[in-house]
Amino acid sequence: MSVRIVDVCEITKPISSPIRNAYIDFTKMTTSLVAVVTDVVRDGKRVVGYGFNSNGRYGQGGLIRERFAPRLKEADPKSLLDADGGNLDPDKVWAAMMSNEKPGGHGERSVAVGTIDMAVWDAVAKIAGKPLFRLLAERHGLKADPRVFVYAAGGYYYPGKDLSALRGEMRGYLDRGYNVVKMKIGGAPIAEDRERIEAVLKEIGSQTQLAVDANGRFDLETAIAYAKMLREYPLFWYEEAGDPLDFALQAALAEFYPGPMATGENLFSHQDAKNLIRYGGMRPDRDWLQFDCALSYGLCEYQRTLAVLKTHGWSPSRCIPHGGHQMSLNIAAGLGLGGNESYPDLFQPYGGFPDGVRVENGYITMPDLPGIGFEGKSDLYKEMKALAA
Ligand SMILES: O=C([O-])CC(=O)C(=O)O
Numbered sequence: 022m023s024v025r026i027v028d029v030c031e032i033t034k035p036i037s038s039p040i041r042n043a044y045i046d047f048t049k050m051t052t053s054l055v056a057v058v059t060d061v062v063r064d065g066k067r068v069v070g071y072g073f074n075s076n077g078r079y080g081q082g083g084l085i086r087e088r089f090a091p092r093l094k095e096a097d098p099k100s101l102l103d104a105d106g107g108n109l110d111p112d113k114v115w116a117a118m119m120s121n122e123k124p125g126g127h128g129e130r131s132v133a134v135g136t137i138d139m140a141v142w143d144a145v146a147k148i149a150g151k152p153l154f155r156l157l158a159e160r161h162g163l164k165a166d167p168r169v170f171v172y173a174a175g176g177y178y179y180p181g182k183d184l185s186a187l188r189g190e191m192r193g194y195l196d197r198g199y200n201v202v203k204m205k206i207g208g209a210p211i212a213e214d215r216e217r218i219e220a221v222l223k224e225i226g227s228q229t230q231l232a233v234d235a236n237g238r239f240d241l242e243t244a245i246a247y248a249k250m251l252r253e254y255p256l257f258w259y260e261e262a263g264d265p266l267d268f269a270l271q272a273a274l275a276e277f278y279p280g281p282m283a284t285g286e287n288l289f290s291h292q293d294a295k296n297l298i299r300y301g302g303m304r305p306d307r308d309w310l311q312f313d314c315a316l317s318y319g320l321c322e323y324q325r326t327l328a329v330l331k332t333h334g335w336s337p338s339r340c341i342p343h344g345g346h347q348m349s350l351n352i353a354a355g356l357g358l359g360g361n362e363s364y365p366d367l368f369q370p371y372g373g374f375p376d377g378v379r380v381e382n383g384y385i386t387m388p389d390l391p392g393i394g395f396e397g398k399s400d401l402y403k404e405m406k407a408l409a410a
Pocket residue numbers: 042076077174234236286343344362
């Protein structure tokens with residue numbers, strides 16, 4: 022049997038909402054939805070792999086249509102196959118996409134490639150007839166663990182939102198089974214953010230923990246001023262205080278913040294991840310890494326990032342990716358990450374879990390669906406099917 026990619030389709034979809042973090046609003050946010058169509062038939066149906074990019078970066082239709090999809094369609098089909106020719110080899114597909122691309126400067130190109138890479142892995146696991154998390158565990162000689170820790174991200178700023186609305190939002194997450202919640206900081210004066218934090222802590226009590234996210238807004242002085250305020254509270258983490266590439270700032274902050282810090286959602290390559298580990302002062306015994314494969318060249322690259330972490334003494338269990346998508350749930354369950362983000366009320370239908378999956382005491386259990394499992398989420402699959410089936 023041979024496998025051929027017969028088409029790569031892209032459509033840019035809105036995921037807009039009136040929310041705002043300390044850096045951007047989401048009123049014009051979009052995502053690229055991609056389908057990698059193969060000539061393989063499984064259970065009487067053509068195998069199509071699907072992918073989309075995470076929130077926070079916009080859809081990548083231009084790059085996908087002009088460079089990355091044509092390279093896959095023009096590649097010799099045999100050059101994309103695994104050793105016995107029965108499936109695609111994601112690393113070979115990745116190399117074909119990245120031919121004639123210089124190193125460095127990992128701007129939005131990594132989002133375009135990450136989106137297609139997601140669809141390729143979905144197709145590969147479907148062709149193998151397995152959930153992606155089980156395929157990954159097998160390939161790495163690990164035992165899959167379908168139970169994955171998830172936390173509820175929200176707590177955004179938006180027009181007219183007062184403390185009682187913020188508390189109500191957080192209560193809603195607790196009611197849905199979460200025991201870690203996250204809110205935005207840095208989009209209001211520090212005294213106001215302190216009030217917001219105290220209001221949320223009062224609402225959630227001591228059984229639930231709160232993480233805070235500054236979205237890279239602060240200069241060093243402000244990051245330290247916040248660190249001094251935040252360290253009075255038992256927070257789950259202090260996220261992305263300063264510019265994602267300002268490793269010296271991150272390292273200096275550690276001096277003022279003994280609690281857990283988190284960052285990495287805006288680092289888009291294993292080289293950038295390596296520099297964070299080398300120079301960012303992140304501590305493997307308590308800090309968290311949030312690289313998001315959908316924004317950073319996909320799972321082929323994420324595996325290189327995990328290899329970098331291992332070399333530097335970091336466990337994959339210190340990774341809780343940004344993005345709230347099923348791709349990272351599969352990586353978490355297959356490769357032993359510490360968990361995954363989720364946005365219970367945002368970015369639908371792209372985020373979240375297959376239908377019927379519930380959060381219990383902060384964990385979900387992955388159902389055994391072939392591929393990434395998008396077919397189990399009916400609102401999402403409807404969009405995907407409309408693109409290509
Ligand atoms: O608001 C955003 O851009 C999303 C974000 O940082 C997160 O989920 O950590």
